[in-house]
Structures are given as structure tokens and as C-alpha cells.
Amino acid sequence: MKLAGKHVAVLGAGRSGLAAAALARREGARVSLWDSGEIAADKVPAGVEIHPHAGEEQGRGLVCDVLVTSPGIDTYGPYVRAFGGNAGELIGEVELAFRFYQGRVVGITGTNGKTTCTELVGRILAEAGMGGDSCGNYGPPLSEIVMKEDAPAAVALELSSFQLETIRTLRPDVAVWLNFAPDHMDRYPTVEAYKEAKLRVFDYQVPGDLVVVRTGENLPELEADVVEFSTDDPEADWFSNGVQILHDGAVVLDLEQHTSLRGLHNAENAMAAMAACAHFGIPLETMRKALKGYAPPPHRCELIRTLDGVEYLNDSKATNLHALESALRSQSRPVVLIAGGKEKGLDYGPLVPVLQEKALAAVTFGEIGEPLSAVFSQAVPTQAVETLEQALAAAQAAAPVGSTVLLSPGTSSFDQFNSYVHRGDCFRDLVLSLC
Numbered sequence: 413m414k415l416a417g418k419h420v421a422v423l424g425a426g427r428s429g430l431a432a433a434a435l436a437r438r439e440g441a442r443v444s445l446w447d448s449g450e451i452a453a454d455k456v457p458a459g460v461e462i463h464p465h466a467g468e469e470q471g472r473g474l475v476c477d478v479l480v481t482s483p484g485i486d487t488y489g490p491y492v493r494a495f496g497g498n499a500g501e502l503i504g505e506v507e508l509a510f511r512f513y514q515g516r517v518v519g520i521t522g523t524n525g526k527t528t529c530t531e532l533v534g535r536i537l538a539e540a541g542m543g544g545d546s547c548g549n550y551g552p553p554l555s556e557i558v559m560k561e562d563a564p565a566a567v568a569l570e571l572s573s574f575q576l577e578t579i580r581t582l583r584p585d586v587a588v589w590l591n592f593a594p595d596h597m598d599r600y601p602t603v604e605a606y607k608e609a610k611l612r613v614f615d616y617q618v619p620g621d622l623v624v625v626r627t628g629e630n631l632p633e634l635e636a637d638v639v640e641f642s643t644d645d646p647e648a649d650w651f652s653n654g655v656q657i658l659h660d661g662a663v664v665l666d667l668e669q670h671t672s673l674r675g676l677h678n679a680e681n682a683m684a685a686m687a688a689c690a691h692f693g694i695p696l697e698t699m700r701k702a703l704k705g706y707a708p709p710p711h712r713c714e715l716i717r718t719l720d721g722v723e724y725l726n727d728s729k730a731t732n733l734h735a736l737e738s739a740l741r742s743q744s745r746p747v748v749l750i751a752g753g754k755e756k757g758l759d760y761g762p763l764v765p766v767l768q769e770k771a772l773a774a775v776t777f778g779e780i781g782e783p784l785s786a787v788f789s790q791a792v793p794t795q796a797v798e799t800l801e802q803a804l805a806a807a808q809a810a811a812p813v814g815s816t817v818l819l820s821p822g823t824s825s826f827d828q829f830n831s832y833v834h835r836g837d838c839f840r841d842l843v844l845s846l847c
Contacts, residue, residue: 413511416440421474423495424482425451425462431555432480432505433460435512438559444476446495471495480508483549483574486599504578506571509554511581515543516566518688519582521613522590524738525681526550526570528673528708529590532685533568539702540694542566549575566692573609574599583616586688587636589625590680593734622691624684639691641683643676650687652679654744657686664696665703672707672715674725674816675742711836713739713818716843721813724843727820728836733758736822740770746815747771748807750800751788752778753835754827760787763822767791773810777803779827800828800835804842 420436422429425447434457436443444461445451451464463470471494479499481492483506496502510517518537520530527550537544543564545557550570557567569584592607600606614623617636625631627642642648651658654676657665665682667673673682686699708714711729718724727739731753740747740763749771767774767788774794776784785796793810797803800819807817819839821832829835 418477420478421476422480428505428553429482431553435555468494487577506575507579509558513558517584518586519569519571519584520588521571523593525590529681530568530570536689536702537566576612586622586691587613588684624687639687650683677742722811723816725818726836728832730820731824736820739820740766748811748817749774750803750819751822752776752781753821753823755780764791775803775806
């Protein structure tokens with residue numbers, strides 16, 4: 413792609429928009445930056461025209477060779493339509509960056525687990541001497557990586573559905589499809605439309621590329637080779653019981669001995685990452701070394717400590733029913749669940765069957781504590797308390813050796829905390845003070 417002498421208009425002045433503008437300037441384009449709000453002029457690359465408070469009327473008057481839109485702006489909404497009416501091509505930042513990247517790409521998508529898997533892929537690639545910068549929807553924009561003086565030989569590229577809407581040539585050497593569940597219904601008219609956006613990760617792959625996918629996912633026929641991972645089917649290419657990971661029937665990693673990853677969902681993340689990196693010929697021993705001691709991002713089923721044979725997990729980021737259900741389903745040990753927080757008027761009834769399957773007991777707290785207790789008590793013995801500190805004390809008393817105390821609130825934190833981070837940090841401090 414040659415941009416010298418062309419007009420590249422960038423829509424959205426966040427981090428990805430600024431990175432796209434900088435890359436387009438480096439390639440010799442005339443660049444204009446447009447945003448419906450303020451633009452921090454001191455952060456804008458030199459030579460870029462800025463247009464703050466730009467509305468649809470201004471957009472309809474824009475003529476450009478390439479319009480680069482930011483993922484936070486609805487690709488199919490009236491704002492982008494106004495600006496794109498006289499654009500030669502409409503793409504996103506990640507597509508622009510890909511056209512100037514010479515290395516190899518592991519593209520990771522899915523409804524849940526993308527960030528952890530992206531981190532794992534990045535660690536393995538780095539250990540193998542391939543760079544492995546984690547970027548895209550997680551970490552820096554790909555454009556920032558491309559502009560490095562010594563760009564990495566490979567990247568772990570997290571791809572959201574929003575980013576995938578605007579790809580035109582992006583071809584991952586390895587495409588990882590972790591899972592799929594309804595999400596972002598405030599942006600997509602149907603679940604099918606959301607899935608179609610996700611499926612674009614495969615559009616430009618060719619034979620010899622690789623797809624890594626969980627067994628049972630309903631995918632169309634693909635051009636690339638396919639490798640499957642599973643926590644249900646021992647015959648899959650990669651299999652885990654939640655503790656050990658097996659490849660071709662041999663144990664290749666023990667999560668409890670070598671990492672802080674816990675739960676079936678994190679076993680899936682680890683298998684997907686290892687399967688992806690195996691495509692580049694990276695030895696298993698290198699992968700084990702890369703993953704040794706790895707802990708997932710804070711507040712995402714984060715193992716805080718093991719005390720008296722009980723594991724304590726911080727999943728404070730679970731602020732909705734789907735996240736809570738996923739955390740419960742992922743556990744391989746009996747669970748004492750701590751849940752609660754702000755009353756959001758949600759129906760928690762659908763959680764009863766998974767509680768019956770996975771939990772020994774539950775403790776609820778906060779504004780929603782009493783009504784949540786009434787629902788959960790249909791499945792397991794449940795106690796309602798006022799504070800998180802009281803909830804932890806009750807959970808510790810109820811948790812036998814070999815179980816897991818899981819903080820997975822299932823709602824937001826704003827009744828007692830500033831954020832899910834504040835809530836998770838407080839839980840961590842409380843757990844570390846237990847004796």
C-alpha cells in the first residue's frame with residue numbers, strides 16, 4: 413500500500429486513531445484527524461490537521477483516499493456513513509497497520525478469554541526470540557508496533573468484532589477462535605450479525621495457515637488447516653482436565669505445578685496459545701519455560717493464595733451474569749461462591765442449575781445480597797451478609813479442603829466500591845490477611 417501524496421482521514425482521536433495518523437504520516441500521506449469531541453492537540457503527531465467537534469455535516473463534505481475509523485465508532489452507524497460517503501476506501505487502524513507489517517500474526521478472537529490467551533501467546537513468542545508483542549484490542553495498537561525501529565518478528569494480536577468489521581486484507585498466519593456467546597447487543601441488531609463480524613478473522617486465510625478452535629464450535633468450512641482443543645473430548649488434538657494439558661496423548665504442562673492459571677477456561681486459553689505457537693515450530697520445552705509462573709491479569713479468576721488446602725480466586729471483573737456463569741463453569745474444584753453488589757434488576761434464576769452442578773455453598777453480600785440469597789438458596793446453602801469482609805469470613809468457614817472460594821460478583825461494584833478493581837483489590841488484601 414502506497415500512501416505518499418494521498419489524503420488519509422482518521423476518524424476518532426483516541427490511542428488507535430493517533431497511532432494510525434502517525435503511521436500514515438510516516439508513509440508520506442496528508443493526514444486529517446476528526447473527532448466528535450475534543451482533540452488533545454499536544455498528543456497529535458506533527459503535521460496532522462485536526463478537526464475537533466466534527467459532526468455529520470462536516471463528514472459529508474470530506475473527500476479522502478482512505479478513511480481509517482476507530483473501533484469504538486459504529487462502522488455501520490450514521491456518523492461513519494457521513495464521513496465515508498466520499499472516501500476511496502474505508503478501513504480500520506488494525507487493517508492499516510497490517511499492510512505495513514512484515515512479520516507473522518497470531519490473531520486471537522472470541523467472546524471470553526482473549527486477553528489471557530493473547531498474553532500467553534506473547535510470552536511464548538518472546539521466549540522463542542520472536543518478539544511476540546501483545547497488541548490490538550489489548551495493549552498498544554498494532555500501528556505503534558509497526559512503527560518501532562526494530563519491529564517484532566511476530567505479534568499476538570487480539571481482535572475484537574469491532575476491529576474485524578473493517579479488515580480488507582488482514583490475514584493471520586494463525587487464527588485462534590476461543591469461544592462464542594451473545595455480546596455487544598447494543599451495537600449489533602442480532603446475535604448472528606455479531607458472529608458474522610467475528611468470523612471475518614478467517615476471511616483471508618489460505619491453505620497452510622492455521623485455525624485453532626475449541627471442539628464443538630460451529631464454524632463454516634475453512635481454507636486453513638484446523639487444530640482443535642477441548643476440555644471435554646480426550647481425542648482432541650489438545651486436551652485438558654483443567655489441571656494437566658495433553659497433546660497427542662502425552663502430558664505437556666501441569667497448570668497447578670507450573671502456573672497460576674486455574675479453571676477449565678484458563679486451560680483452554682493455555683491450550684489455544686500452545687497450539688498456535690506450535691505452528692511456528694516452537695518446542696514444547698520453550699513453551700513450558702515461557703508459561704512457568706504465569707498469572708492471569710488481575711481480577712480475572714486471579715489465584716490469590718492457597719490456604720489450608722483451599723484456593724482463593726479473585727474474579728471481581730465478573731460484573732454480569734454471563735461472566736459469573738463462565739467463571740463457575742470453568743472450575744474443576746467444588747466452589748464456595750461469593751457474589752453480590754449493586755442491584756441492577758437482573759434475573760439470576762438461570763444460574764440455579766450451574767450452582768447445583770458446581771457449588772457447595774454461596775455467600776451473598778451488598779445491596780443485592782438478600783434477593784440474591786433467595787435465588788441461590790434454591791440450589792445450595794446460602795448466607796446473606798452485608799460486607800465483602802463478612803462474606804469472606806463466611807466462605808472460609810464453609811470451604812473444605814480441596815475446594816475453591818470464588819469471588820465472582822455477577823454485578824457491578826458501585827454499592828460499596830469505586831470500581832471492580834477497587835473491589836478486587838480489597839478482596840485480595842482480605843484474603844492475604846487470613847490465617
